[in-house]
Amino acid sequence: MFRAILTSRLQAAFTTAGIDLPEGFTPGVVIASDTRFGDYQSNAAMILAKQLKTNPRALAEQIKAALQVEDLCEKITVDGPGFLNLTLSPAALAQRLSVIVKDDHVGVPQVEKAKTIAVDFSAPNIAKPMHVGHIRSTFIGDSLARVARFIGHKVITDNHVGDWGTQFGMIIHGWKTQLDQSKLKADPIHELVSVYKAVNAAAKADEAVLEICKGELVKLQQGDAENLGIWKECVRLTLEQLEKVYGALDIKFDHYLGESFYNDALAPLVAEMLNQGIATISEGATVVFSDGSVKPENDPFLIRDKDEWKPAPCIIRKGDGGYLYATTDLATIDYRVKEWQADEIWYVVGAPQQLHFRQVFAAAQRRGITTKMIHIAFGSILGPDGKMFKTRSGETVGLLEVIDEAIERARTAADEKEQGLSDTEKDEIARIIGGGSVKYAELSQNRLTDYKFSWDKMLSLQGNTAPYLLNAYVRTRSIFRKLDGEVTLTDDLAITEPAERALAMKLSQFAENAHDILDDHRPNLLANYLYELADTYHSFYEACHVLRSEGTARNTRLTLCEATSRILKTGLGLLGIQTTERM
Ligand code: ARG
DSSP, rough: HHHHHHHHHHHHHHHTOOOOOOOOOOOOOOOOTTTTSSSEEEEEHHHHHHHTTTTTHHHHHHHHHHHHTTTTEEEEEETTTEEEEEEEEEHHHHHHHHHHOOOOOTTOOSSSSSSEEEEEOOOOOSSSOHHHHHHHHHHHHHHHHHHHHHHEEEEEEOOOOOOHHHHOHHHHHHHHHHOOOOHHHHHHHHHHHHHHHHHHHHHHHHHHHHHHHHHHHHHEEEEEEHHHHHHHHHHHHHHHHHHHHHHHHOOOBBBOOOOGHHHHHHHHHHHHHHHHHHHHHEETTEEOOSSSOGGGGGGGTTEEEETEEOOEEEEEEOTTTTTTTHHHHHHHHHHHHHHOSEEEEEEEEEGGGHHHHHHHOOOHTTTTOSSSEEEEHHHHOEOOOOOOOBBBBBBBBOHHHHHHHHHHHHHHHHHOOOOOOOHHHHHHHHHHHHHHHHHHHHHHHHHSSOOOOOOOHOOSSSSSSSSHHHHHHHHHHHHHTTTTTTOOOOOOOOOSSHHHHHHHHHHTTTHHHHHHTTTTTTTHHHHHHHHHHHHHHHHHHHOOOTTTTOHHHHHHHHHHHHHHHHHHHHHHTTOOOOSSSSS
């Protein structure tokens, strides 16, 4: 990991040179944006010179003299107003390359202090339509969990499904009066959602229906055997179908602790919060008010109304005794902290729930919880027309529909290409390309911006897409297929050509990128890196003969291909995208 090593050497150089670092200043090294002067760069001398009021170039020269990097760099220069530029030596790059092709983690260092991180993602609601937010959450959450695990954290994934709530009053009434058993068998999620929609509409039109639904809900909450049985069956059928989808997408959860899991914890939790003085009774409800500990603009329990800050309490028990989403989330935090000793909890949930999480986190902190809780928010997915994303039949889109259609489209494309692959092989390739394309379209975006969903774009072999990256991987593999396994790579490496150097440089940067992804929880950094890697590989492939070269050059080039192959596979894997040897 060059950047980290160079940074620590730079810091050591300040000590050697006898330059005291002012409080709060840590000199750093970054990858050079303009590689004409070097591979890495530091502007530390310039920043420090300003503070010390000395000449930046002279200071840079002083640091340069003290800097010990002969083992890594062939050149150090002071340029412009006082930049330190560092150029890696071919030997150092070659050495990295050997590590990449041998190491289980392709040269990515493990974190020094592993944390236990609970990742809360996907979490659709049973018997309610799944929306695109669940798609984004599923892919982003899965990828972040993979990255965290890969760099050495202990990760616990939990699907906090919405398996309890007022929708069940309607579902139970619908189940008893209008359920179509054969449709339920064929596609349970679809049938439950359409029953829910029908009853919901009927309840809106007719007060009497609404009352019946409320009655069914109360019976369920009081433990009525029949209603509990129906509820359990709804949950079971939905999870069964969901698990198939997750399976096709290669997504696994360590736990499925849905909202209902916390039912028994809610009453004691609210009682405790009242006891602790964190919650109070207000107009019959139990709520958490601001404690005035932070500035109003940072206080989630206040809302601005013209020139005044008014209370915006978080309700944890309604006047009628019902508990809320926030109550369940507070109980869930207790569980994750107590049972899992979570150091961090990540919530991959859409931006509209920001206030909810700010309130829940603040309330939990007031209860003495020190676990770091992070809301990893994201924007919406839009249809190609820039409006709400709809399916072909005009419905709002859920994960199931999107994945089915993606696989179907990829299957058609595979059929058109026809290249001596069996039907089973084509099915498998279509599953990988279809699912991978949808995931990649998501993960290559900045999670906070809205993005347009376009089948043509995401399935294209050109551009920043999964098929493009998968194709680059297939290319690296085809070289080794041609060699029929007759190849043993050695450490006899010499990086001489600019295209070889550029590729080796790009490959070595994976070790840095993998850690950076979690700084701000952005899988798109990884996606963009892989895209650039694929591009760099293509240029290398154009410029340098691999199979027609000989001796050290051939070994070096094959090692570059192997390293590219391994990093593409690993990197795509961290995005949750499987690779295929042919396509
Ligand atoms: N089921 C919720 C929804 O669909 C998402 C749950 C997110 N996780 C949580 N702990 N609140 O909006």
